[in-house]
Amino acid sequence: MAQQEVFASVLKEKRVFRPSKSFSKNSYVKSMREYKKIYRDSVKNPEKFWAEKALQLDWFRKWKKVLVKKGDFYKWFVNGKLNVSYNCLDRHIGAGNGSKTALIWEAEDGKVKKYTYSQLLKEVSRFANVLKKYKLRKKDRVCIYMPMIPELAISMLACARAGIIHSVVFGGFSSDSLKDRIIDSKAKLVITCDGSYRNGKVIPLKQNADLAVGKCRSVKKVIVVKRCGNRVKMKKSRDLWWHQEIAGKDIKDKFNAVSMDAEDPLFILYTSGTTGKPKGVLHTQAGYLLYAYQTFKWVFDVKDNDIYWCTADIGWITGHSYIVYGPLACGATSLMYEGSPMYPKPNRFWKIVDKHKVTIFYTAPTAIRALMKEGDKWPKSCSLKSLRLLGTVGEPINPEAWIWYYNVIGKKRCPIVDTWWQTETGGILITPLPGATPLKPGSASFPFPGIVADVLKENGKRAKPDEGGDLVIKKPWPGMLRTIWGNDERYKETYFGKFRHIYLAGDTARYDKDGYFWILGRSDDVIKVSGHRIGTAEVESHIVSHKAVAEAAVVPVPDAIKGWVIYAFVVLKRGNKESDRLKDDIIEHVAKHMGHIAKPEKVQFAEDLPKTRSGKIMRRILKAIAEGQEDVGNVTTLADPTVVDKLKRERIQ
């Protein structure tokens, strides 16, 4: 469904869906009255609210001050000491839950592996000892470039246990993207895999890692998990096999969790922004953990016997917070699936739900739309009766997809939590609480307790109901990013530059007369393609690095399944002839250098781009052209207004 249609249908959809009495009765927050009371108290004194919540974690030393502010930089739980992996593992074992299943992993070929909390602790500790053996110390950086296999979660937790900062790079990124991220974080060690399975095929991850690491001087060791058994080159004195290292006689089962300061870095996760260079979003220990813990507990209303499945990749923030840290901090059972939703058939997700009796299911609207398109026969071939709660994340959900999800997957029995948040926010900020909130399809509803969300107009004044404007967060929260790795200035400018001391999300939104928030989409140069966050500037710089290309501009256009896709305008260097082959070559070039998720869907050759007299490309006009709008707006500021008509004529449908 195209984005304009989404908004049109959102406006038409008037139904409200309430949780059943029995769901509400058994949930943590049972009614809107209760939510409103908790919310009111929480924002009156957020420090008190979060301090109370923080007592649920295990601290090696209690904090002295809950919040310290210096300009736009915040510190939470100052002087407190804890360890994130201790809170995710040892704490539950200490409470007698060592034999509870922590992780269920299903491979693309259907093989299943389960880890109890005790088993996971042993694996994590052994791997932490391997990291120690190779002289990795507190605050060193380790880059993790892996598919969705248990070793990915184990690596993250092992880093957390040893106080090492991890930087997970999505396995779908190419070697260039990986290289840039390694160089920025100066990682000393890379953990990767021989290959990854996707739709039954093997993707050669180690080969990509080799290309990247070859150009990174900081990297001393590469640890390789054997997953696919494909042939890989192991570089002597640099490359090590995971299974050999972990089995080493000198490797012990115990590793004492390092006592970390509440504000020591936990991880860096790169995400796209307005410039070509990805931002290394930095999250720290205690605040992030608490935020992931509390949001997971209340939003997913998790109970001891739940089987929870989030279909995201751990390479994105959703996987960090809601496959690994949130669920494990809560002592829940978290399922992780290796492969594609369509493999071997479009009922794979539903089969996994039945096979493992999944009770809570969290996915992206793009996946829902793609599966909806395949027809009802697929979910109808499964029972899905174990499900009790559904969730979505990553982009706005159109009411049609919402209703399908509600009726066909949830059988009108399961509330849907439409959760709005970002890499930067660490966890969910705007969301229904499933036992309390009457749901409006397409709305992420209300702020989580402790979160002061608002919509501002350009002049900084509060927008009126339904008026729309910039989505902002007015008070700090424990899970917020602390800075951009190595770039405090960019942090201040990007998030606090527009409105003084107020966090700018980069989304436009409105709230309605009942106070429900409706997220309308990005307001900056970021495109959400199938829920993946792609920076236009990054794609442009990869297109321009093609030898035949002189200049490029990319804009988002709406797509029925993916939400948005990338439309590229490309100016060739003199002497190059326009051809379909060259188009394909440019698209492949982007896939090779950035990753498949960043491939332009459409490429239009252009002799010239619409520019202002000072040479600035007018993306607003290009977007209107790509969308096929007759009226592309004001063109009087263009150096040469005639380019517009030509581009309009040659638009790719």
Ligand code: WTA
């Ligand atoms: C978008 C993903 C509408 C939004 C967790 C945000 C959403 C960006 C929703 C962050 C939602 C996320 N409704 N839009 N429920 N959730 N978004 O950093 O544009 O990959 O700014 O984090 O996704 O993407 P990121």
